[in-house]
Amino acid sequence: MPHDPAFQPHDHSRCRDSVMASARRIAEGEGLRLTPIRLRVLEILAESHRPLGAYDVLERLAEEGHPRQPPLAYRALDFLCANGLAHRINRLNAFTACRAPGQVHVPSFLICRACGRVAEAAAPAVARAVERLAGDEGFVPDPVGVEALGLCPLCATGEAGEAGAPEAAAEGRA
């Protein structure tokens, strides 16, 4: 049972640092321009295992002295998503840092509807199942991920209280 760190207590600063290090490495390799704002936005996303809305990100930026203008956040988020450093979760209109940049290209998400945390996983079996389904219809699918709502291990067992884990209040959108 390889519990995803997102659903276990752990040291956030470590996974944030790991995300940032990967991002820098990848940006270097691909010649991406990781400007201060883009870096900071990625860091903001990486500091939480809960997806953040564009306006949540904007709010943080504003607190740090940036102008409170939506394009500021959307541009950075679009850039990060386009380059595989972050993902958009349509179901939530929200964004999350990619936890395995450069590796997982078609992420699936497990979204806890109680505490809001999200785990990212490669799900080749899901993609295969979709391709089989699509093939029957003559449909040619782009790479497919899935956004699965449900209960994370902590909330399912009530260990952490379903209303939200201790870190909930401090960590982004409820």
Next chain:
Amino acid sequence: MPHDPAFQPHDHSRCRDSVMASARRIAEGEGLRLTPIRLRVLEILAESHRPLGAYDVLERLAEEGHPRQPPLAYRALDFLCANGLAHRINRLNAFTACRAPGQVHVPSFLICRACGRVAEAAAPAVARAVERLAGDEGFVPDPVGVEALGLCPLCATGEAGEAGAPEAAAEGRA
């Protein structure tokens, strides 16, 4: 190769009628109140194989003399979705009539990014793959469907022109 009707030329009035008949049957069976507005909204959705935004629906209602107030559309859409007569496609912020009400409870969608048409299919293999993935994490998923973007048979082969099928202009959002 059981091509989905959504991706083949066919008589829309027939599938609309079939959807409406099923809806009435189900509503009767479950004691749902299919009011005129709800019926009309379902019919509007059923007349197209392209999903419609809430404001598209609202526009049609307005043309028919209803007030142009968002809650009018959202209430009907929410009702239809809650009772399995329509589905929301998060990826598009749009709605589509359920093509198999009472049968498919966890629909997957094949969304053509060229012509905008959407086919609905049961995809138990997808759900199983997600459940397996989730199980590894101790995550308990709600029933899962997938919203797969790609090219439908017509657009993939260029048979119908990728800019949109003949019916495109007449039928809802581009």
Next chain:
DNA sequence: AAGATTCACGATATGATATAACATGTCAAC
């Protein structure tokens, strides 16, 4: 180094999607 090019960012405005809140109407049960 000067000029050209590219692209990130600043700034304003607006568009698109969705819901809160409260009032009114309708119908059926009792």
Next chain:
DNA sequence: GTTGACATGTTATATCATATCGTGAATCTT
């Protein structure tokens, strides 16, 4: 015929996203 449940009317606002144009900094070219 009153009550209660629920659908709808109405106003206002919240939330999410993009168009557009100007400015400035970095890089490229010569």
